[in-house]
Amino acid sequence: MSGRLDVVGLGPGREGLVTPEASAVLAAADALYGYGPYLDRVPPREGQARHPSDNRVELDRARAALVAAGAARVAMVSGGDPGVFAMAAAVCEAVEQGPAAWRAIEIVIHPGITAMLALAARVGAPLGHDFCAISLSDNLKPWPLVERRLAAAAQVGFAMALYNPISRARPWQLGAGLDVLRAHLPGETPVIFGRAVAREDEEIRVTTLAEADPAGADMATCILIGTAETRVIPRPGLPPLVYTPRRAPA
């Protein structure tokens, strides 16, 4: 068995943010695998098979695509960037745990614009200096580890992007995470909620850590947390610019 599996990042949603490379690979594929709503974003092509799957079955989806990759041009579709809380790690995990023959499959990963970069661009440069990306989901890691990471990031002055902030099955984690941050950062630290960034129903709200309300987030929200140095520049008639200076104090 040999073959090739392309893992393709669609970016945050708008077509103008899909790379030409990603578009070309998707157009050429015989079969597409992915979470249903992401597949729906790919322009249809006659004769191309689509295998939508549910949200939380990444490993099963990866295995199905690897099985198919021996015999056809297969692309795995990922939202944002496949390497950031998305499908690339699941594909690698499936290869490692799968039959030896899967190690002969060429895995080609096509990067995309991940949510935190699209959101940061909409408001200025809140991730303009050292920063981290943390998934608030405790499905695959213990919650105390999330809290340790949030505390450490705040203590050393990382700006932060929070992915998977909340869901029906994880209703309290965002509130608890914000409380951890409040113990280490000033209440006026800028916080940005971005929902459905770069899509038609995009909603962006700039607030502060003191005022941040978990009710303002859902599964489609990415949240950026500034540092004690992050600036908000008011602008008459325009939304404020938010940026974290390149210069950091000792």
Add this chain to the structure above:
Amino acid sequence: MSGRLDVVGLGPGREGLVTPEASAVLAAADALYGYGPYLDRVPPREGQARHPSDNRVELDRARAALVAAGAARVAMVSGGDPGVFAMAAAVCEAVEQGPAAWRAIEIVIHPGITAMLALAARVGAPLGHDFCAISLSDNLKPWPLVERRLAAAAQVGFAMALYNPISRARPWQLGAGLDVLRAHLPGETPVIFGRAVAREDEEIRVTTLAEADPAGADMATCILIGTAETRVIPRPGLPPLVYTPRRAPA
């Protein structure tokens, strides 16, 4: 004064990774500002003025573009993503410090594929779980702060991307930074050096923290550091896959 300034991310280098939105904005601009080698990547267009500048004059470059933005369609060209150790923060800083009239200029930032995502895609999913991005440059922040951030990131299990690892003026910092990491992470922790990623002269090397040699890096290198959980999957006839599992132990 009003006007508009587009800040455009070119991605890591290959044309197939420039978003259609970025290409369209660059093609329509009357004047381009940016670091010379980045401007050289933009397809030439008759009648379009180009204002290349040197590497370390971000703030002057931002001011020049803001001055011009009142009277023409101006685009500031950035490598990678403008929001990640690039031009977006400098533009915001210039707006904050500049004349009040600059706050009426619309600032539109177009995200791009930043180096760490392009490099991660080439080897698997080394940033597959929580991670951070740290610039090793101590031009604008004190070196002890860099060391504190590296230590904290290693202690709580962030994968890491190191930007600006070394330069002629900063010859020892990468070695010192790796030593900090060695104090907290196993010697076999995977380390990836990526030079000129997604360009014709791309060089990628997968090594370990114990073996990582600062001499393998230059100004065009991005370095990824795994966690204690990061896996390297050997593959006969193919380069190894490197990934950080989505599942983290307590």
